[in-house]
Each structure stands twice: as C-alpha cells, then as structure tokens.
Amino acid sequence: MYIYQNLKTMRISVPKILAGAAVCAAMLALPAVTKAQAVFNHVALCSKDLKKSNEFYTSVLNLKIISNPFKDTVHTWYSIAPNIAMHVIQSDCSTTKVIADHICFSVPSVPKFVEMLKAKNIAYCNWKQVQGQIEHRVDGVSQVYIQDPDGYWIEVNDAK
Structure with missing residues (x-):
C-alpha cells in the first residue's frame, strides 16, 4: 500500500x-x-604470376572470376561459394608451404576429378603426400591434394 x-x-x-x-x-x-559471430568473407593467396594462377583456378577448379573491386592488374577475385570470395594477389610470395595449411573445394566425384588432373598432367597426392593416391577418410569422404602454381595446397574432396 x-x-x-x-x-x-x-x-x-x-x-x-x-x-x-x-x-x-x-x-x-x-x-x-x-557477441556477434564472425562470418567468413574471403581468403587471399599470393601469386608470383597472376596469369598462371588465373589459368589454374579457372581451368582446373572451374572457378568463376568476379568483379575486382580494386580495378587493378594485381588482383583477381573468384566466387568460391555464395557470398564468399577468394582473391589472388600478385606479389613476392613466401616459398614455404605445408599441406596442413590448405584450402578445400568439393567436387561431385573425386575419381572423375583425378581423371581430369591426369589429362592435364597435374600431380596429386594423399594427406601423407604419397603421389597418385586418393585418401579415403574414416567418415567416407575421398580426397586428394594438389598444389597451385605458387605451391599452395588445395584439398579436393567429395564431401559426402
């Protein structure tokens, strides 16, 4: 009251x-x-020869080149997923590359992807870097590792 x-x-x-x-x-x-969760936006890689890298990423991984916001000749941007990009920057790059530092792309069929690699004479290996071997993980995913022209490791798997 x-x-x-x-x-x-x-x-x-x-x-x-x-x-x-x-x-x-x-x-x-x-x-x-x-706190707001961070959302993945893009990955950037260094390239000593941007033309070679462009040929690799467009012909081997079939990535689509997208608009370059910098409007210069030392960056190429690729769409790698909805609203996610990768850009390659021409510069003087480090030469040390280890397989544990890699990016990954998924394809419908690793064996078919390997056929294309063989046709283009592109070396591939498993996680232990045994040349010409496909890795079969315990979760059923098959994967191989390749390197781009600058030595960056790329995992390609079937993401089952």
Missing part, C-alpha cells in the same frame, strides 16, 4: 506500472545478448 500511495503522489498510474513490468518480464525472457 505504501508503494501504491507514493506512486500515486508521483502521478504514475497502476496501468503504466503494469505495462512497464510486462516489458521488463518480456526482456528477461529474451536470450542473453551475445
């Missing part, structure tokens, strides 16, 4: 209090606000 009388003298009506309480209750029922 004491609270009601004090609120009345402050000219706050009971319906306004109840409305405020309802808003507070609704806010408490909402999930806690968390």
Whole structure:
C-alpha cells in the first residue's frame, strides 16, 4: 500500500506500472545478448604470376572470376561459394608451404576429378603426400591434394 500511495503522489498510474513490468518480464525472457559471430568473407593467396594462377583456378577448379573491386592488374577475385570470395594477389610470395595449411573445394566425384588432373598432367597426392593416391577418410569422404602454381595446397574432396 505504501508503494501504491507514493506512486500515486508521483502521478504514475497502476496501468503504466503494469505495462512497464510486462516489458521488463518480456526482456528477461529474451536470450542473453551475445557477441556477434564472425562470418567468413574471403581468403587471399599470393601469386608470383597472376596469369598462371588465373589459368589454374579457372581451368582446373572451374572457378568463376568476379568483379575486382580494386580495378587493378594485381588482383583477381573468384566466387568460391555464395557470398564468399577468394582473391589472388600478385606479389613476392613466401616459398614455404605445408599441406596442413590448405584450402578445400568439393567436387561431385573425386575419381572423375583425378581423371581430369591426369589429362592435364597435374600431380596429386594423399594427406601423407604419397603421389597418385586418393585418401579415403574414416567418415567416407575421398580426397586428394594438389598444389597451385605458387605451391599452395588445395584439398579436393567429395564431401559426402
């Protein structure tokens, strides 16, 4: 009663209090606000010869070149998934490349992809870098590893 009388003298009506309480209750029922999750946007690779890289990515992986926002001759942008891009930048690149640092693309059939690699004389290997071997993972996925003209490792799998 004491609270009601004090609120009345402050000219706050009971319906306004109840409305405020309802808003507070609704806010408490909402999930806690968390930090925004980062969303993958693009990957960038260095190339000593952009023309060679363009030939590789368009003819071996069939990537589509998209608009270059920099409008220069040292970047090529590719669409690699809906709203995800990769760009290759011509520069003086590091020569150290290890298979654990790789990007991955999926194809419908690894054996058919391997046939195309053989036709183009492109070397491939499994995870242990045994040349000419397809890796068959315990989860049923088949994969091979190839290198682009600058030595970057690329996994190609069937993502079953």
